[in-house]
Amino acid sequence: MxxxxxxxxxxxxxxxxxxxxxxxxxxxxxxxxxxxxxxxxxxxxxxxxxxxxxxxxxxxxxxxxxxxxxxxxxxxxxxxxxxxxxxxxxxxxxxxxxxxxxxxxxxxxxxxxxxxxxxxxxxxxxxxxxxxxxxxxxxxxxxxxxxxPLLYEGEVLAADASGFTVRVRADEPFEVDRGAFVISADGVRWPMDTFCEFAGDGSGQAAGSADAYGFRYHAEKTGAADGRTVRFSVTDNYALPRVPREGNIIFLRCNLxxxxxxxxxxxxxxxxxxxxxxxxxxxxxxxxxxxxxxxxxxxxxxxxxxxxxxxxxxxxxxxxxxxxxxxxxxxxxxNMLDDAMNVHGVYLQVLRRLDDYRLVVRMPHFQAQGFIAVEAGDRLRLARFGTLLPEGEAVVTKVARRGPDEMTITFDAPIAAEVNPLDALENISWTADVVFRRNTVSGNRARSILVSTSGRVIIEDNHFNATGSAIRISGDARSWFESGPVADVLIQGNTFTNPLRCGYGRAAIDLDPEVDVPSGGTPGYYHRNIRIIKNKFRLCDRAVLLARSVDGLEFSENTIELANDFAPLNRQKTEFELVRCRNVQLERNTFSGWPAKDGIVVSGDADSLSTMRFTPGQGIKTREHGAKGQR
Amino acid sequence: MxxxxxxxxxxxxxxxxxxxxxxxxxxxxxxxxxxxxxxxxxxxxxxxxxxxxxxxxxxxxxxxxxxxxxxxxxxxxxxxxxxxxxxxxxxxxxxxxxxxxxxxxxxxxxxxxxxxxxxxxxxxxxxxxxxxxxxxxxxxxxxxxxxxPLLYEGEVLAADASGFTVRVRADEPFEVDRGAFVISADGVRWPMDTFCEFAGDGSGQAAGSADAYGFRYHAEKTGAADGRTVRFSVTDNYALPRVPREGNIIFLRCNLxxxxxxxxxxxxxxxxxxxxxxxxxxxxxxxxxxxxxxxxxxxxxxxxxxxxxxxxxxxxxxxxxxxxxxxxxxxxxxNMLDDAMNVHGVYLQVLRRLDDYRLVVRMPHFQAQGFIAVEAGDRLRLARFGTLLPEGEAVVTKVARRGPDEMTITFDAPIAAEVNPLDALENISWTADVVFRRNTVSGNRARSILVSTSGRVIIEDNHFNATGSAIRISGDARSWFESGPVADVLIQGNTFTNPLRCGYGRAAIDLDPEVDVPSGGTPGYYHRNIRIIKNKFRLCDRAVLLARSVDGLEFSENTIELANDFAPLNRQKTEFELVRCRNVQLERNTFSGWPAKDGIVVSGDADSLSTMRFTPGQGIKTREHGAKGQR
Known part of the structure; x- marks a missing residue:
């Protein structure tokens, strides 16, 4: 009412x-x-x-x-x-x-x-x-x-390795100021510093265009009558790694x-x-x-x-x-210029141990600074630097901030003596379940989605028309500091269309935490319990799956077609790449489009292969490698 | 021509x-x-x-x-x-x-x-x-x-512990937006979050007003006809530590x-x-x-x-x-809202040792991020966390940035094995000589000047009408990360008028590096060779000098008058306070205005006092304390 x-x-x-x-x-x-x-x-x-x-x-x-x-x-x-x-x-x-x-x-x-x-x-x-x-x-x-929009579009009129000429949309005011292209609209004045090539037909990032161009350029108006035609020339003896195609769109982006x-x-x-x-x-x-x-x-x-x-x-x-x-x-x-979804926590980095109950920690990534990552009452889990394997938990009783990126945390229980600088803390009181269902993701730069949460994750019935990896499940305490491990992920009933046609990733599905894998024989896996079931893949690159440090990984009842719609990137040499995984299942999948002589190759270390189960008759061959990829 | x-x-x-x-x-x-x-x-x-x-x-x-x-x-x-x-x-x-x-x-x-x-x-x-x-x-x-100016002035019309009412200058446009006072001028829209009280007569920060008020407030227009009168009320059960005086000026400042x-x-x-x-x-x-x-x-x-x-x-x-x-x-x-001069370097913080030639380091203070603190060719000196005593030097051959605050540094020589996380690196290729001469500094909040550079420093013939310490020579790798030690400082012929009438500091001259002093008997001093000669002091607080970890400190031929123009802050109990200094001289100074019974007290630890020389007959008494002030 x-x-x-x-x-x-x-x-x-x-x-x-x-x-x-x-x-x-x-x-x-x-x-x-x-x-x-x-x-x-x-x-x-x-x-x-x-x-x-x-x-x-x-x-x-x-x-x-x-x-x-x-x-x-x-x-x-x-x-x-x-x-x-x-x-x-x-x-x-x-x-x-x-x-x-x-x-x-x-x-x-x-x-x-x-x-x-x-x-x-x-x-x-x-x-x-x-x-x-x-x-x-x-x-x-x-x-x-x-x-x-504070992100401009220029149609490519001409291009070679030394630069390109674009016509900027008439509704996008700009200036060229001493060689810099400056968007100038509604009180905003941002110099553009990053470029990205999209197809002219609206289908998103141009196939094969890899990531944005981030070169040092010199911009100059060409003198064309419309005043909207600008030549961007490379400087510093740089050459464009790819020449943009005429008729495509260059996005003029301020990386802010x-x-x-x-x-x-x-x-x-x-x-x-x-x-x-x-x-x-x-x-x-x-x-x-x-x-x-x-x-x-x-x-x-x-x-x-x-x-x-x-x-x-x-x-x-x-x-x-x-x-x-x-x-x-x-x-x-x-057609975003980045991922469709990312769900993660934040690893705090230990700087030092003050006494039995207190640690000085920091928020290592500058774009996370100021975020309230922890408050009294939260339960934190200590993860060892390198492997990021768990080492115990405690509840926070007090947080004393020391600026936007540093704080002293007091715990309710004595801290194990072996806490070292650079060890990581994950906040396990704040981890979400995720349902991502019946969505369409297409054309955007980077991945379709990223998930790293220990809650229950269901990704089903989506269409991922991806330019990079469609799904990435990572976790790291080295660069982005995005926690944490997953414990229950179901990827089911999705359609994957031509992932990896531009870049960003090694396989259609990347399970690639940036962790050191423990040396042979030592137990411990970062992720666990990931099921990839009953999905359809149409691929231009034969890399289906990369998995690193996963215990319990099922890839079953999927239909995979190698269709060659675009040139493959060949970043991963084999269809399945396993690094220190355990209990992998590959069963009842259907592969088509592969040259008969090639077969489907699962490459892995001894630990991964010795515990793997797979249905014979899928054309699958295994190939053992050493401690490849071990950091 | x-x-x-x-x-x-x-x-x-x-x-x-x-x-x-x-x-x-x-x-x-x-x-x-x-x-x-x-x-x-x-x-x-x-x-x-x-x-x-x-x-x-x-x-x-x-x-x-x-x-x-x-x-x-x-x-x-x-x-x-x-x-x-x-x-x-x-x-x-x-x-x-x-x-x-x-x-x-x-x-x-x-x-x-x-x-x-x-x-x-x-x-x-x-x-x-x-x-x-x-x-x-x-x-x-x-x-x-x-x-x-993007810093407003309000005349105090009324005040008590629960808040104050000010009239804002007519040429300063503002709004009160849901309890926030927002300056709104020339496209800028900043909510004010910090307050500071200045005397109504133009003489600068109000004596006794200590530092800015940083409380959570609720602002409301009083309804006065001019539309420029605003009441700021405290919230969160806070009480003003000092009630501003009617007729004084409150500065409405955004701490940006x-x-x-x-x-x-x-x-x-x-x-x-x-x-x-x-x-x-x-x-x-x-x-x-x-x-x-x-x-x-x-x-x-x-x-x-x-x-x-x-x-x-x-x-x-x-x-x-x-x-x-x-x-x-x-x-x-x-009448600035901060110091008149500060000359310093930046301590980099060691995060970890990658190998014999490489360290991962960070710029710890967020406001220093992005500053180019080191480049190939620079010579860095390693300082031990805590004492900040030097541990060796090496020349940088390469700097690989890892974002605005982190980098990997490669050296031309193997790094001593004992580099630890949190040790500090000072860039000794970039240290300046300083001459600060015949200047007048008055009324500003905080200190008059700060210097920490190992170059030759001459501070002479200035008038420091200071509200806090007039001169601070510090250095720390804990909060601001301002390097580094001084090696040759001459402070001569200056006039000091009523330092410490507001706050910010412990003595007229603070030589207070934030370092751990080595335990008794271990050699090592942070600063050295500081001469304070032929200056005139007119004091309201009897604290003349604080010195910590200084080797070679002369305080001679100065004239010091205790005039009681303002109430003393009494943050330091004695005229001279020495913590782990060596070779201190106190000679041929003239003191006046002290009650006869009190005398001039030099308080120090045994190390400082045992190597001190002073002219008898200045009324100086020494008092030994323990490892006071030792971190």
């Missing part, structure tokens, strides 16, 4: 109070707050921020919950009136400079934001949604786009992880339903230390109606140190 | 070429480039940036050097047309977001920027000067100010180290002559990895004509990893 005002009321707080009184008797019914009653009309270019923030404020004041309602149409949001708050967003670039948030949802309970099909257009460096310290928040039926579309922190039961994100200067959705996040029918896709080819500048969705369940269903994730 | 154009030429590059031809014969004469010839007129509010940048570009193109000349008057600079470049500025807040530079001096040789008394007015978040990879650059005769006025990197022989800086959102001058920097007649002072009370938001001048000589003469440094 909702309450509607029969006549428009200009001052929203008055309206809100009235609605509240009317609704005093109906405890379970939410107040409905309409932005229209706060002077906000669709299809005006004026800044909707003040009115929407006033309406949101009224909705937040309503005890018992409220629904904030939009009329269909287009709403514009500018930074000037957005809320300035210092927030550290994990896996983004941070400083103590405030970010600007349009929807500032803090401390909310039972809030619904219903766009009713509205389209929100952002101008410049703003973050549309902050959802923090809130419970039961739902955002639905709306589209987020940017007036000028700026504003995401949604930033969620310390919130419980947040859902996005029917939300589309056409662009974000950072990621689409980043959630940290949240519990139960659901994304249903989410579309992170380019704005096709404007002929755009790319969506978010970085990952579509990213979850750090979350718990409960991350559920992503019936979504479409297309 | 200079070349002048007899008629204005609109397109500067043409003019520059002409000037160049005219001047072809006179190898030692510099071309003169007038901004007026590039359409830039004084006293217009229009953005001078494009014209000035074009003129600067012409000056930079002139082989053999050039002088960029302004007419007297006021010039305005806005961010829109400033050059966007990603630069990591040490001791400031950084991210990969570009900064915006107005004067973009890169790769220059023999450039003079002569303001001829011009006043440069900045709007918003811009950095007026970048000077990088340049040699022989001089900037002179100009004033830098901000249209709206944003744009400095001058950023210099990798440049040689840079001088600023007759430059005034009224404000900067960050520091006044920050130089890193520069050689020979001279500041003559510099004034970092508030804009008195506008009735302003504070100058820069952080240090007036700061030098990191410089060499050659830092010379600061005849300057005035008044």
């Amino acid at each position: 909702s309450t509607k005002s029969s006549m428009p009321v200009k001052f929203g707080r008055v309206f809100s109070a009235v609605a509240f009184l009317l609704c005093g008797a109906c405890a379970t019914a939410a107040v409905e707050v309409r932005v229209a009653d706060f002077g906000v009309s669709p299809d005006a270019r004026a800044d909707a921020t003040p009115g929407v923030r006033a309406a949101l404020s009224a909705a937040l004041d309503a005890k018992g919950g409220a629904t904030l309602v939009f009329e269909p149409g287009e709403y514009h949001f500018y930074p000037e009136n957005a809320r300035a708050l210092v927030r550290y967003v994990s896996n983004h670039d941070n400083s103590r400079a405030p970010r600007r948030f349009v929807f500032d949802v803090s401390g909310a309970t039972d809030l619904v934001v219903d766009g009713r099909g509205a389209r929100f257009v952002m101008h410049g460096d703003v973050t549309p949604f902050l959802i923090e310290r809130s419970e039961r928040v739902s955002v639905k039926n709306l589209t987020i786009d940017w007036n000028v 992880r700026a504003a995401p579309a949604f930033f969620m922190e310390r919130s419980i039961k947040v859902s996005l339903d029917g939300v589309a994100i056409h662009h974000a200067p950072g990621m689409g959705v980043i959630a940290q230390r949240c519990e139960d996040v659901t994304l249903r029918g989410m579309r992170v896709i380019p704005n096709d109606s404007l002929g755009r080819q790319v969506s978010t500048n970085f990952d579509a969705t990213h979850f750090v140190g979350c718990r409960g369940r991350v559920l992503i269903e019936d979504g479409e994730f297309r | 200079s070349t002048k154009s007899s008629m204005p030429v609109k397109f500067g590059r043409v003019f520059s070429a002409v000037a160049f031809l005219l001047c072809g014969a006179c190898a030692t004469a510099a071309v003169e480039v007038r901004v007026a010839d590039f359409g830039v007129s004084p006293d217009a509010r229009a953005d001078a940036t494009p014209g000035v940048r074009a003129a600067l570009s012409a000056a930079l193109d002139a082989k053999g050097g050039a002088t960029l000349v302004f007419e007297p008057g006021e010039y305005h600079f806005y961010p829109e047309n400033a050059r966007a470049l990603v630069r990591y500025v040490s001791n400031h807040d950084n991210s990969r977001a570009p900064r915006r530079f107005v004067f973009d001096v890169s790769g220059a040789t023999d450039l003079v920027v002569d303001g001829r008394g011009a006043r440069f007015v900045m709007h918003g978040d811009v950095t007026p000067f970048l000077i990088e990879r340049s040699e022989r650059v001089s900037v002179k005769n100009l004033t830098i100010d901000w249209n709206v 180290r944003a744009a400095p006025a001058f950023f210099m990197e990798r440049s040689i022989k840079v001088s600023l002559d007759g430059v005034a800086i009224h404000h900067a959102p960050g520091m006044g001058v920050i130089a890193q990895r520069c050689e020979d920097v001279t500041l003559r007649g510099m004034r970092v002072i508030p804009n008195d004509s506008l009735g302003r009370q504070v100058s820069t938001n952080f240090d007036a001048t700061h030098f990191v990893g410089c060499r050659g000589r830092v010379l600061i003469e005849d300057g005035e440094f008044r």
Whole structure:
């Protein structure tokens, strides 16, 4: 039941109070707050921020919950009136400079934001949604786009190893400033420093184009009459490793992880339903230390109606140190410049042991700094540097911060004497179950999805039209410091189309924790219990699976076709590569398209092969190698 | 000899070429480039940036050097047309977001920027000067100010322990946004998070006010007719440790180290002559990895004509990893919110030893990240964690970066086996001599100056009207990681007025490296050879000197008056406090104002006292303490 005002009321707080009184008797019914009653009309270019923030404020004041309602149409949001708050967003670039948030949802309970099909257009460096310290928040039926996406597209007119000439879209204002290409839109002025080639037909990253070009360039306008044609020349005696194809699209990207579309922190039961994100200067959705996040029918896709080819500048969705369940269903994730999903924790690095109960630790990756990785009450597991094998657990009683990246942690029990600098701590109180189901991922740079969580993981009935590895399950305490091991993963009923046609990975599915494997005979495996069942693969590269330090790995009842749609990368020489695994099963799979003489090769060390089971008659041959890949 | 154009030429590059031809014969004469010839007129509010940048570009193109000349008057600079470049500025807040530079001096040789008394007015978040990879650059005769300083002033109308009410200056636009006080000027929107109390009479930080208030507040407009009166109430059951005095000034500060006025990197022989800086959102001058920097007649002072009370938001001048000589003469440094000068290196922290030749190290302090602390060819000295005593040296052959804060360093010689995690590396190829002479420092928060460099240091004939310690010579590898030990310091002929009337320090002169002192009998001292001679002190707190781990410390022929102008802080119980020093001399000093019964007390451990010499008859008494202060 909702309450509607029969006549428009200009001052929203008055309206809100009235609605509240009317609704005093109906405890379970939410107040409905309409932005229209706060002077906000669709299809005006004026800044909707003040009115929407006033309406949101009224909705937040309503005890018992409220629904904030939009009329269909287009709403514009500018930074000037957005809320300035210092927030550290994990896996983004941070400083103590405030970010600007349009929807500032803090401390909310039972809030619904219903766009009713509205389209929100952002101008410049703003973050549309902050959802923090809130419970039961739902955002639905709306589209987020940017007036000028902060990631430009140039059509390749000419190219050779010394550079390329592109025509920049007419709706993307830029300058060439002393050899630098500078996007200059809506108060943002960013020099481009990274390039990536996408196919001209909208299918995503150009096959064979490998990763972004990150060379030092000199840009110059060519003098063409449209003023939009720019030649990028290599400098420093560099040569392009690949010459972009005429008619393809070069993305002109500033490698700055700026504003995401949604930033969620310390919130419980947040859902996005029917939300589309056409662009974000950072990621689409980043959630940290949240519990139960659901994304249903989410579309992170380019704005096709404007002929755009790319969506978010970085990952579509990213979850750090979350718990409960991350559920992503019936979504479409297309042409981002990074992964569709990544769920992981953060390894803390031990700097030193102060006494029996205290450790000084740091957050090693700079983009994780400021993230609240641990609080009193959390249970941490110590993992040995190198192997990352577990060495015991304890509960935190106190955290004393020493700046954004360093802290002293006090435990409830004496620390085993053998804690060494560089050992890692995983927060096992904050690990999520994951369901990623009936989604389509296509065309994006990098992987389709990454998962490293010890919760239950179900990846099923998706279509992964991947340019790199489709699924990566890693974990490391050397570079990104993304924890942790998986314990229960089911990958079932998915379709994999031409993974590895661009780069990023060694096999269609990479299970490649960056760990030292214990020397022969020593027990201990990083990941365990991964089942890859009843999937269909259409491959251009014959590398199906890489597995390192996995105990319990089933690859069964899959159908694999080698179709040669694209040239293979040949980064992995054999179909299956096993490094220090145990209890691998390869059964009842169907392979087609392989030259008869080749067969399906499983290459592995003695430990992996001696405990492997496989159905004879699949054409599988095994080949034993030494301690290959051992760090 | 200079070349002048007899008629204005609109397109500067043409003019520059002409000037160049005219001047072809006179190898030692510099071309003169007038901004007026590039359409830039004084006293217009229009953005001078494009014209000035074009003129600067012409000056930079002139082989053999050039002088960029302004007419007297006021010039305005806005961010829109400033050059966007990603630069990591040490001791400031950084991210990969570009900064915006107005004067973009890169790769220059023999450039003079002569303001001829011009006043440069900045709007918003811009950095007026970048000077990088340049040699022989001089900037002179100009004033830098901000249209709206990004640090506000509120006059205290009422105050008690639960909060205070201030009236904000009429020229400082702000908003109160859900309890946060937000400065909102020239495209900047920063929430204030730090407070500091200054005296109402312009004399600087209010005596007894200790450090900034950093409490969680709730701001609300009082409803006063001017709309500029705001009540700040404490929250979280906090009580103000000091109630601000009515009529004093509360500075409303965002603790963000944003744009400095001058950023210099990798440049040689840079001088600023007759430059005034009224404000900067960050520091006044920050130089890193520069050689020979001279500041003559510099004034970092508030804009008195506008009735302003504070100058820069952080240090007036700061030098990191410089060499050659830092010379600061005849300057005035008044009412900054941080130190007048700090000269130091950066300790790198060892993370691990890879092999006989390689170490993985990090830049531990987040505000130093991105700073180029070491390059191939530099000589590093290993210092043991804790004591920071030297353990050997080696030359770097290679630096492989692993992100902004971590790198692998390869040395030319095998590393001693006993390198441990957390040991520190000092770059002894980049240590500067320092001359700080005939300057006046007054009223600023924190210390007057800090020095930690093993070059020759001369601090003479200055007036330190200090609110905390006047001179601090420290060094640590625990918090700020500022290296390193001093080896030759002369502090002579200075006048010290009422240091320690606010806080920040324990004695008028603090020689307080944050090091563990070796246990009794083990040799090793951090600093050495510090002479404090022929100075005059007028004190409100009787703590004259703190010295820790100094070998060779002379305090002679000084005149010290205890005048009781302000209440003492009594942080140090005795006049002289010595911790593990050797060869201390206290001779021919004159003390006055002390109660006859008290005498002058030198408190120290046995090692310090047993090697001390002092002239009898100064009223000095010694008092031995144990291993006090030993970490």
